[in-house]
Amino acid sequence: MIFKKVAIIGVGLIGGSIGEALKKKKLAETVIGIGRRKSSIAEAVRRKAIDKGTLDAGKGVAGADLVIIATPVGLIPGMASKIRGSLKKGCVVTDVGSTKAGIVRSLEMSMPKGVHFAGSHPLAGSERRGVIFAREDLLEGSVVIMTKTNKTDLKAMKRLGGFWKSLGAGRIVIKSPEEHDRIVAQISHLPHIAAAALVNSASDGSLEFASTGFKDATRIAASDPGIWRDICVTNRKEIVRALDNYARNLAKIKKLVKDGSGAKLRRELEKSKVRRESLR
Amino acid sequence: MIFKKVAIIGVGLIGGSIGEALKKKKLAETVIGIGRRKSSIAEAVRRKAIDKGTLDAGKGVAGADLVIIATPVGLIPGMASKIRGSLKKGCVVTDVGSTKAGIVRSLEMSMPKGVHFAGSHPLAGSERRGVIFAREDLLEGSVVIMTKTNKTDLKAMKRLGGFWKSLGAGRIVIKSPEEHDRIVAQISHLPHIAAAALVNSASDGSLEFASTGFKDATRIAASDPGIWRDICVTNRKEIVRALDNYARNLAKIKKLVKDGSGAKLRRELEKSKVRRESLR
Numbered sequence: 001m002i003f004k005k006v007a008i009i010g011v012g013l014i015g016g017s018i019g020e021a022l023k024k025k026k027l028a029e030t031v032i033g034i035g036r037r038k039s040s041i042a043e044a045v046r047r048k049a050i051d052k053g054t055l056d057a058g059k060g061v062a063g064a065d066l067v068i069i070a071t072p073v074g075l076i077p078g079m080a081s082k083i084r085g086s087l088k089k090g091c092v093v094t095d096v097g098s099t100k101a102g103i104v105r106s107l108e109m110s111m112p113k114g115v116h117f118a119g120s121h122p123l124a125g126s127e128r129r130g131v132i133f134a135r136e137d138l139l140e141g142s143v144v145i146m147t148k149t150n151k152t153d154l155k156a157m158k159r160l161g162g163f164w165k166s167l168g169a170g171r172i173v174i175k176s177p178e179e180h181d182r183i184v185a186q187i188s189h190l191p192h193i194a195a196a197a198l199v200n201s202a203s204d205g206s207l208e209f210a211s212t213g214f215k216d217a218t219r220i221a222a223s224d225p226g227i228w229r230d231i232c233v234t235n236r237k238e239i240v241r242a243l244d245n246y247a248r249n250l251a252k253i254k255k256l257v258k259d260g261s262g263a264k265l266r267r268e269l270e271k272s273k274v275r276r277e278s279l280r
Numbered sequence: 281m282i283f284k285k286v287a288i289i290g291v292g293l294i295g296g297s298i299g300e301a302l303k304k305k306k307l308a309e310t311v312i313g314i315g316r317r318k319s320s321i322a323e324a325v326r327r328k329a330i331d332k333g334t335l336d337a338g339k340g341v342a343g344a345d346l347v348i349i350a351t352p353v354g355l356i357p358g359m360a361s362k363i364r365g366s367l368k369k370g371c372v373v374t375d376v377g378s379t380k381a382g383i384v385r386s387l388e389m390s391m392p393k394g395v396h397f398a399g400s401h402p403l404a405g406s407e408r409r410g411v412i413f414a415r416e417d418l419l420e421g422s423v424v425i426m427t428k429t430n431k432t433d434l435k436a437m438k439r440l441g442g443f444w445k446s447l448g449a450g451r452i453v454i455k456s457p458e459e460h461d462r463i464v465a466q467i468s469h470l471p472h473i474a475a476a477a478l479v480n481s482a483s484d485g486s487l488e489f490a491s492t493g494f495k496d497a498t499r500i501a502a503s504d505p506g507i508w509r510d511i512c513v514t515n516r517k518e519i520v521r522a523l524d525n526y527a528r529n530l531a532k533i534k535k536l537v538k539d540g541s542g543a544k545l546r547r548e549l550e551k552s553k554v555r556r557e558s559l560r
Contacts, residue, residue: 173489182486184489186481187486188493192493193534195556198470201466201529202466203466207467207558209403209453209463211403211423211468213500216499217475220496222557224553225547232545233542236540240534246530257520257523265513266509267505269476269505271480272498
């Protein structure tokens, strides 16, 4: 048992899944859930994702050995400020936000002396939201990116890595917050925006003919707009960079189509086929 | 039995699936397969997708009541010229190509008197290729777009529609070749190019972190590059138009991200979520 008392702030898909795995694997003595609505806390208790819950974040984190902030990205820095006075000495704090540079900068500043913070991002989830979609095996085999800066306490980071491993993570990868944000802009944020723009590019008359290919390609566009607004706003720089690069790649293909350059077009499509097939 | 003797030219995923359905549902007395390789014909016979096969298209179509051209798009006009002298009077010819304007124009010109052509496009398939992936239920419940021009013989078109229905199609929709090409540019060709460009936009270092969302969004990029080169070249005009429209939608979102316009961004993402969720 790496941490005895664990507090999870935000008991949604990710927070709830972490709680369920903690309880099922008996990795903590007590799991406290902190939520914004009584109903989601009640649901989390009912699903055995948490032992008990509270709407009061300060009370919830008191005495915790590990605090996991699993709220939407935009709320993380404010939540950290709210709980900082209630954290016990030696407590480890992490978040599971999808963007890192801003959050890590902010949380490193707001944590009191004796409390150690390191950012985490489990690359698991879906377009769904809420504890009702939580699954104890959500993290099973997943990659968790942890962030390291010159302020990171290495011992705390190591404990946290062990925690994610014990929860089922397949691989822990350490990156700077900036490297993290560039990676996720390319493999998560850009694809999301690309899918949203695809859906909006099809006329109503065409949309009724959408079949499997279109549906697969645009599934992520059904994700929560509030969550994604936060992600876009907090990872602005890297998303704009990824969108510029994407626009260049699209323009390149467009030119080949326009010119009817069959052989070059084939090579370009072959390249993406090979890259796509390299993914397991 | 709408057609007694059916010849299928190109016994791959679609051609093979049509053959399997024809045989299983006993919708034709004889199904002849015409291929480019002995091995794929032998495989099609083994799978009971066809009764017998030949490499000689002229011989294969002789005496057929229905000829279905299911080769890659780029080969369809040439194939039509090759078989025109061997078609019997009263024969109905169709193709299952993914682009229509060029093919329909060409085939309407090349068909001899007494032979009726109408284009078909069953919206079914996958990124896979070859008769080994054929399935008798591939068309089950699918939409088939049939093309109509001022040269189309309405009786032949009606028989063909009945044929697709009897094969399992859920809905037959009649469009002009140009309308068809605009629709598929938006719901199939653009998404394909968007996926290919997404895969090529992620760096090798980022690609290793791709998870379910990225994989779903880019699955179609693993399709056959030769098939897609043909599609792009033959539907050039509508694909360029769709790409221009897509670029505008991407630029719109980019501006909102760059400006940090949270509320407007949320509305844009909400719009695509609602549209995506409207698809069954």
